Every structure is written in C-alpha cells, then in structure tokens.
Amino acid sequence: MSDTLLAALDSNWSAADPAALTPDHAARLAELEQLDPALVALYRRGSEVLAGAADANTLRDRHTALLGRERGVITLGLAEMPRLSVDERKVRGKALNLVKRWLTEVHDARREAIALEREAADALDVTLPGRRGFTGRPHVLSQVRDDLLDLFHGLGFSIYTSPEVELDEYNFEKLNFGPDHPARDAHDTYFAGPDVVLRTHTSPGWVRAMEERKPPLRLVFPGRVYRAEAVDASHMDQFHQIDGLFVDRNVSMADLKATLNTFARAIYRADLPTRIIPIYFPFVEPGVQMDVQCVTCSGTGHIATAEGGKRCPVCKGTKWVEVLGAGMVHPNVFRAVGIDPEIYTGFAFGMGLERIAMGRYGIPEIRLFLENDLRFLEQF
Amino acid sequence: MKLPISWLRQWVEYDATPQQVAEALTTRGFYVEGVELHGRAYPGIVVARVLEANKHPNADKLKLCRVDAGGAEPLRIVCGAPNVAAGMTVPLATLGTVMPNGLEIKRAKIRGEESEGMLCSARELMLSEDHSGILELTELFAGRELKIGSPVDAYFPEPDAVLEVEVPFNRPDGMGVLGLAREVKAALGGRWTVRAQALLGERSKAADTFDLACEDAEGCPSYLAQVVEHVTVGPSPAWLVRALEAMGQRSINNIVDLTNLVLFEFGQPLHAFDLAKLDGPAIRVRRASAGEKFTTLDGKERELTAEVLVIADAKKTVAIAGVMGGERSEVSASTTDILLECAWFQPARVRRASKALGLSTDASKRYERGVDPAIGSAAAARFLNLLLELCPGAKLGASKRVHAEPQPRTLTLRPSRATRLVGLPFAIDRCEELLRALEFGVTREGVMLKVHVPTWRLDCTLEDDLVEEIARSNGYDRIPEAPLHTGGAYATRTPRERVVRRAREAMLARGLNEAWCGSLVSESEATAAAEALGDEPKLVRLVNPMSREGEVLRPNLLPGLLRACAHNLRQGAPAVRLFEVGAGVLDRGGRLPEERLMLVALVTGQRWKHSHDTTGALKDGAYDVRGTVDFLDAKGLWEAWLSEMRVDSPQWRAYAAPGWKPGASAEVAVGASRIAWAGTLGQSLLRPYEIEVPVHVFVALLDPLVEAASATPRAKVPGRFPSVRRDLAFFVPRATTHARLHECLGGAAGEVLRSIELFDVYEGPGTPEGMKSLAYAMELQHAERTLAESEVQEIQARMVAAVARDCGGQLRER
C-alpha cells in the first residue's frame, strides 16, 4: 500500500533528515510502526523530502504531491479506504490522519525555516549610505537672532522693524546727535543722499516706535546696520544688531539691570559673572555697558602657555568682555518724540549679533558670516 | 589717552596700586583697556664679572669665558664680542631668560664648547643701537656700587605703569591728565598734591601790548597772544623726553615738546608761531575769505570757505583756528622769538572747518569735543614758566588777551529724580557728597540741590546728567536687580513676522540652506537683477561707497545669492541650494526708498545629497536621482513652498525678461496680483559671476502672502461616499498647455471633481501629427451619495466634448 503511494513521489527528490525540524521524529516512526506499519515508509520518505526541499517553490510542489486536496498522496490513501475491512479502515484512517498532521507540521516547520534562510540571504550592508535628500540649515546669525528674540518674547518684548535706509533725522537728530555732534564721528556713515543714511544702528526704530505708539512700550528692534569701514577679518561694513526698549511710568536702572542679567544668564551661562559700568552714548543718560567675565581666561586676565603664561588675548588682560550697550532713554530723545520725560522713563539696550555668535561658536572672522560658504553654513 | 602713573602722582596723592586706579576709572566710565609697564625690566639678567676670557679652541672669533655670576662656581660662557676681557662687569642673561627680542637663552654647545648663558650688548637690552661689544655696566651706572649676581633691574629706574584709557566722547576733560586726576581723586578719596595746587593757581598775566583782534567773537571768545623773545630752539632735556615717551609722544624740540606736555597735562592745545614770520606782528582771528588758498603744516594747499575760522597776521592767513598751523610760520631751528597762542574756539566751528577741509588733528578733535574754557590761563602760565626755565636767556615780550568769561551753568537736582531713575534711594546728603567730590558747587534749596557745574564739565547740561554723576560715583554695582515686570505690555507676533518665519522654515524643509548676503553690490549687478524682475533700475546709490563692488543697495536678493553660488561652485560644491529672506531696495520717488521684503531661492547641481545605484535599475529615460536639478525639480520645490505658504491655486504663466533663459521662466500670480517669479537663469545674468551650469531661481514677494497665510481656514468634513477613479488621456495640439487642458477638464467635471493629476506626457509613435498626449488621473466624489456609473459616463462625455471644443483635442482610445 505504502509502495503504491510512494510511487506518486519522485524518487529523485532531494531528501534530508527531518529530525532538525521535528525533534520527536524517531518517536513518531515508532508510534506509526505500532499503529500501521504499512505507512512507516510513506511518512519517512514524505517527511524527508519535505525537509529536503531547498526553496519555497519546491516545498510547495512537494506539499501538493503529499498533501494536495485533489491528488495528494494522503488523499489517494484515503481513496483506497473503502477497499479495507471495517477494522483496517479504523486503523488506516487514524494512521493516515496522523501522517497527514505530522507531514503538515514538517511542512510548516520547513516553510518557516526556508523563510528564515531567505531573510538571512537578503541581509543588507546596513552601513551603505541611504538615498538622502538635502537638509537646510538656518543661518548661524538667524539662530542667534531667534534665540534672542525668543528670549525677549518671553520677557514681553514684541518686534518692531524700521527701514535700513533711514533719514538723518531718525538715525541721529532725534537720538540727540546734533548736526555738529562729535559722536557722529564714531559712526562712519554711508550716505544715500543729503539727509538719507544707511542706518548706523537699530536705535532709529525706537524713535519711530515712540512716535507711532503710546507707552507702555516693550519692544525689540532686530536688523542690519551699516558703517562705512574697510572690510577685514574683524570689520564688516554691514552687521546686525538687536536693540530693546522699555518705556513706562517708572522704569529704572534696577529694571534695566534685571533685564540685562536675565539676558546674560540665558544666552551665556547662568553663573557667569556680569558687571555694568558707565559708558557714553548720546541717546541715553545714564549710559550703561554690560560686560561678562572673559571665558577664555576664566576671568583671570592671563592664559597658560608653554612659556608659563601670557596676557589673555580676548579680554586683553581686563578679565571682562563687553557684550552690550544700554542706558536710560535720554530726556532729549523723549522730548523729540513728544513724550514727557517727567511722566515716563525708559531703558534701552543694544547688542551685536556677530559678537555673540563669534563668542558662542568660536568664529574667528566676521566676514565669514556674509560669505555663505556652504561648508561654513552647514556646521550650525 | 595714556595715563602714566608717574604723571598722575604729580597731581594727586592717593593710596592705591595701578590696577586699583584702573579699576576705579573703569567703573566710573573711563574704560581702561590695559596697563602697560613703561621702561625696561630684565627678569633673568644679572650683574656678572668676567674672570677669564680665553680663546675658543675651535673658533678664532669666539672667546671662552669664565664668569662670576654670584654662584658657588664660575659659569662657562662662549662670547663673540671683541671687547670682552677679564675684569669687565657685564650683564649676563642666565639660562631660561627671555630676551627683550623674544629669544630664550638655553644651554648650548657652541663649536663644541658648552655655554651657560649670554653676555649682552646694549642693543640686546634694547637700550641703544650699540652692538659693537658687551655693555660695561660700571660705565652705564657710573659711581654706583654693583653687586655681582644681583638683578640688573635693581639699578634701572622702576618701570612706570601706563594706563590706556578710553575717554568717553562727552568727557573731553579726560583728554588731559588733570581731568583723569580729578576722577581718581574723587574715586579714591585722594588730595591734590602741593605741586598741583600751585599749577592750578597760576595765571598768565597779559598786558595790552600786542596787536591782537578777534573779529569773530562767537567763533573765538578767548585768545591769549604772548611773545617770548630770545628762545633757543633745541633738544629737550632728558626729563621732558622721558615724560613724553611715557605718553607715547616722540620728542621733537623743546618748544613743541612743551606745548605737548601742557596739552597732555591740561588738555589745552597751544600753538607757537615764529614771530619773525608774522607780518605786523599782529594776530587777527577772522573768517577765511571764500576761495582763499592756504598751505598747512603738512605741506598741502587747501581751499578755505567763509565758514572756516583762521588766524591771520597783518597780511595773510597763518593758521586754521584750532585745526592746524601753516607752513610759513612754523617754528624752526633758526627761530629766536615766538608767539604763543592759547585760545578757546567754538567746538561746532572747529568741527565744521575740520569736516569742510577733511582735516582732523589732535587739536581739532580736542576743540570739537570741548576744551575747558577756563583752563587757558593756568596752561599758558605752565608753558611760559617751563620755557623760561629751559631757555635761560629768554624773556617775555608783548602780549594781549581777549577773554569772555564762560557762562556759569547752574542746574537743579531733585534727589527723588535720582532715586526714580536709578532705582536706588538717594538721600540729599549723599547726592551733595558725591557731587562735591567731583568739584561741583552745591547749595541746598529745601529738598533740592542747586548745582554749579565746573567749567570743564561741558557734558552736564541737564538734571539727568547729574543723576549719571551720582549713579556712577556711587557705583553701578550697587544698583539692585528689580523683579522683572512688563508694565502691562505683552508680546505678540504680527502676521508678517509669522509669514517670514514660515517662509524660512518651509524653504529649510525643502533642503535649502539659509544665506545672509551683503546688501551692497555693484551697479551692473543691481541693474541686471532689477531688470530680471521687470523693475526699472532706479537704484539707491551710496554717496561715499568703499568700493565699486558695494556702490548701490541691492534692488532684490539675486546678486548676493549669485555671488554665494559662484563662490561655492568655485570651492567645488556638487550642489548649491540657498535662499535668503530680506529687503530689496528701490527708489520709488518717496523720501525714503521702498524696502520690499522678499524670499529668493537658488538651486543648482545634483538632485540628491547622496544617492547610489544598488540595483542597476536606472535605465535610459528613467528619472535619475543622480542627475542634476532641472526646471521641473526646481518648480516642484517652489510649488511645495507655495503650498506651505497657503497660496491657493497659484497660476503659473510664461514670463520673459532679460536675464532668464528663454522659454524657461514663469511668473506666479494669485488672482490679479503677481507674487513670484521662477525659472532658469540665462547667460546674461550668470556670465558676470562666471557660472556655467544651469541655475534655477525663485523670487517671492512676502507682503502679498501675509493675508493668505494669516487667514483662518474653515474646516471641511472629508466625503464619506465612495469615490470613482478614472484615467483619461487626450491628444491635444502641441501648443496647448497643461494649464489650459487642466482648466478645461476641471470646468467640465464640475463640483464632483475631487482631484485631477497629470501622470503622463507623451509624444512619439502613435501620436497624430502636431499633437501630444496628456494623461490625467481623476477622482470623482459626490458629497451626499454614491455616484452612479451613468453619471460618471456623463461627466466623462462632458470632458471629452469640452476638450474637443476648447482645445481642439480628442480622447486617446486605448
């Protein structure tokens, strides 16, 4: 019986020991020997050819030959059953079902193994580079500016923008630089006409804002400014500032100090020592300069070298680095915009983006900012 | 301004180190940039005696010396100087010494003989140029006992600390040692020295014996003319040379040196004329005649205007008042009699003259900022006393003084104002104390102070100026940090700010780097860029550009990005993808030019940052990710950006202008307004930058987007009934655009059309002559029910009919 069924299988089919797929292979053979010895050869051969199927297609063909519903060996075996006695039928039926279940198990295990082998064969070199699109980086000055604007937004400062090409009246006159004011010399000015300049600072924005709006005013003024200077490693004729202004009924230097220290703690380091000292600008009175402790020399004024030390090149031995100018809005500026300095007081401050960026990222040359070399831009 | 401690000590008695003086000045607003030691210090160089000087065994010109440097054993020193001999007392640089020229002395073998130091010449110590032999110290320090082994520094004068002080613009009094001494005195609680009191009390006496007339009393309210006869012009004595050297001023001759000394002490410019060269002799202070020519000390002939104040003699101009003297009346070696000028000129007048002539001098800068109008007399007295001392044969001659007393200034100070501005309570006593320390005169008037401003404090004109005096004298470090408050103001972001932020972020998301380009460009770059956008090139030109490359403001952002593109291509970048947000500036006839906010983007080079073929699947005609960006790649970026900017159905239309590649440029409109340009640039725009690869750019105006981007969309519920997909291809005449066909199909489909996407463009075998095939995928959906097949058929029929009617096309049957 088994031989006729076996004949339905190709004798050239590759075979393998199914023990790896069904650990109880030997026990099954023994059980079948007991139950229906005529089926032992069938199960042995069937399980071996299933285990020996090299790939999914071969396995499918052998599955069809063994377990196919129409012409599979098991189906053929069941078809022969009517010719058997009732007792034989009982045994044969039970044994065939057992063989069918076991072969299905071997098949499933082999199919699983083939899938695993297949996956393993498809393994990639995961270190190959991906197909990658471009990524865009915001300009380093944008990042510094946005950090500052976010900080000041949190402190309640809105943004005010004013023109880059500005009237002398706004850039100088109303900021308390009279026509013959010697401090004009500190602003090497590009002129675009008799009374038209490229703004030399972002402070003209305060004048425009104060003319346009009523206090309380809490504003920041980011933008590009110009100075007619020859360009070199540390000088550009175009650079960027952010001014700030707070005008209300009782604004004092103590409020200014709080804002400046909050700025320094957020942008530099929370525990970096700061100081404010007097300085002169025509548009503030009193005037304030804020310094932070030099980080290059940790506020010692000198740095270690092979020869035993030298003066710190960053702070030039002063232990401090200037970060911004500030002060209380000059009463003449208030008068120029029609605000009564007896009713309102205010503070203002201004800082350079490049200076902060150069300090933060260790950028050695100011002209790198507008050169737009991708190798520079993509670092930040 | 340099402040040598040696000078300061002559004026003020105080108890502090140079570092403490520097700290005090800095925290009072006179920023000290550094403290330098002036005078030589020679750490490591000691006094030594030469015990033996024998011939070097291996070199004729060298000597092998045994030198006593105070140690237990004599040192072996190889020396090349011809004069070295046993018995000399010499400077020895010991091992490890760093010489003034930076050379470090190390143990060395010289021609096989060990040398444990170096004997020094005068030049090696930078004492003089003498390098003929080793310095003999017994000659240099004649009469002094020199201890062998002691540092040579013990015999040199102690180095002087010199502070480099940044004097604020409003404090011209700080341009003299006297002014800084006043600050130090107030800061450190010092006292005037006896000498200072004497100098400040001196007054020059003037007779009415010289022919002096001030014809412009406004420009020159104060002028002293003093003749000194029988002076001897010659070198200055050593003390004067050294004193000026500490100030960084080279000695010229005794007369000039004395004017400089007094300038540095009192901040008062003095001028000495050669009396013999003055016609009259007389002095007239007057306006120049317009067009008058005058040759200044620097040898340049200058044309004067009537605005310029000049010093003239009886016949001719001899100096530009407060700016510079003339060549002809300069003091020279043959001068015997001089006329001293000590004057006060109106700051604004000096400034205007200096600006008009383009001539800025130390004197003009001081006069512009304001010299103490009351110091002249003491300064002149100081000069004259010293001159008579230096030239024993000299005597005072004729003189005359014109002098208008400076207007006294009295201000009122409310301590409450100081308290309010500084945020720290100030009692009236404290205000008075602080102001008095700075020599302000103070009288009480109830709760207020009447403050008499000293003549040298030209900066103090308002009450708030006094508040600053109080705040800085009290110390900014004592100002408390108030709790943060906003006074009720709160931060908002305007729609425009949000548009700018979104515009940047949407471009970054497309893989473009943000650039910040310069705003100043050349005229030719600007003109070409303006014309590319159809703008009349009304450029904003600088009156005083630094270079031709930066003579006009950019009319849009194209030039900067093209410069950046060219730079990166030169550096070998395989792709350049940059954008910038900024303002283009054009003159539109207003008082100020228009600053038009825009975003400009540029792409060129490879499509993907990285891509490699792992399958060999790329075949002819396939879209090659390794290829270079073309018009449609770029357009895809711009379309995606527009979509992120919430631009609803932008219309792309062919656009032609100089600078673009013909047939590869478009303008983008929404309704009637043009909001953007896009396309491939042409040779005329690229050639000046030497760019030879296709460059695709996009220019978008941001202001028109503000409204669209800030509109709040109304929510639509997605359709819940099944949609129907249909792919239809049409043959249309070659000239028919996608936009035309797309619009035609959309119109015919009506409101059930959910989407219509082009998926194929074909022209080749099977296409009728003069035609092309465009294939579209359409999705139809009804909002309230499922579409019946008959309805779909009907819509399709309408589309086919519309294409035939409006575009002359036909359905392409399969």
Ligand SMILES: [Zn+2]
């Ligand atoms: Zn430092």
